[in-house]
Amino acid sequence: MAWIATDFHGEMAREPEIVLYGAAASGSVAVEAAVTLLGTPFQLIEGETWSSEAARMRVGGQNAMRQVLTLVLPSGEIVTECAAILLWLADAHPDANLAPGSNDPLRAQFLRWMFFVSSAIYSLHWIKPDVSRIGAPQSARDEIVNSVHERIAFCWRVMEAQLSPSGYLLGDTLSVLDLYVAVISRFGPWRERFYQEAPNMTPVIKRVDEDPRLIGLWDRRFPSG
Numbered sequence: 443m444a445w446i447a448t449d450f451h452g453e454m455a456r457e458p459e460i461v462l463y464g465a466a467a468s469g470s471v472a473v474e475a476a477v478t479l480l481g482t483p484f485q486l487i488e489g490e491t492w493s494s495e496a497a498r499m500r501v502g503g504q505n506a507m508r509q510v511l512t513l514v515l516p517s518g519e520i521v522t523e524c525a526a527i528l529l530w531l532a533d534a535h536p537d538a539n540l541a542p543g544s545n546d547p548l549r550a551q552f553l554r555w556m557f558f559v560s561s562a563i564y565s566l567h568w569i570k571p572d573v574s575r576i577g578a579p580q581s582a583r584d585e586i587v588n589s590v591h592e593r594i595a596f597c598w599r600v601m602e603a604q605l606s607p608s609g610y611l612l613g614d615t616l617s618v619l620d621l622y623v624a625v626i627s628r629f630g631p632w633r634e635r636f637y638q639e640a641p642n643m644t645p646v647i648k649r650v651d652e653d654p655r656l657i658g659l660w661d662r663r664f665p666s667g
């Protein structure tokens with residue numbers, strides 16, 4: 443995909459505050475959702491890293507992992523890792539209430555599940571575009587991708603068994619954890635499997651999908667659902 447530089451309304455950004463290297467149907471959409479809720483302007487540099495060497499090279503100038511998402515602050519400082527960026531944004535805007543604060547009794551579980559989604563689930567997707575990354579032959583690709591998806595389904599079951607969602611995953615208030623799960627659950631093994639494995643989390647995630655502030659973003663950035 444050719445890259446474009448736009449703000450989140452799809453127009454050329456004049457004086458971007460922050461630059462986000464991202465892609466439709468990628469983890470960057472969780473951060474795009476957070477900055478949409480915060481009303482923070484940003485410039486998006488689009489590039490599908492998992493299918494395009496050009497996109498990997500472009501982001502590689504900022505992030506040696508050659509992955510989206512990658513944030514460049516106006517100072518030039520680079521921030522990577524979806525969970526870290528979501529946490530940092532939430533903590534930088536406490537009035538928006540997008541994360542339990544450091545003294546909130548929910549903070550420990552919030553951090554626990556943010557890191558769980560990052561390390562136990564999201565990181566596994568790195569294997570899929572090229573299974574030789576873990577030393578496997580291309581002939582084993584389908585089997586490996588299937589195993590990765592089974593492991594992710596197991597992880598959703600673990601999370602499901604230990605959370606008691608009410609309006610949102612951690613109670614009555616939407617947090618960046620809800621945004622993160624709403625995005626990562628769209629990746630393989632995809633939403634239908636997530637709904638099977640996580641029936642209590644499902645209504646929360648559907649609520650996030652239907653949030654009127656975010657519906658346009660989800661439609662634009664996950665055009666295939």
Ligand SMILES: N[C@@H](CCC(=O)N[C@@H](CS)C(=O)NCC(=O)O)C(=O)O
Nearest residue numbers: 468469491492509510511523524568
């Ligand atoms: N640890 C990173 C993972 C980022 C990641 O896996 N990005 C994917 C897209 S969703 C990517 O750029 N993959 C391309 C590749 O690994 O070659 C994070 O949490 O932000």
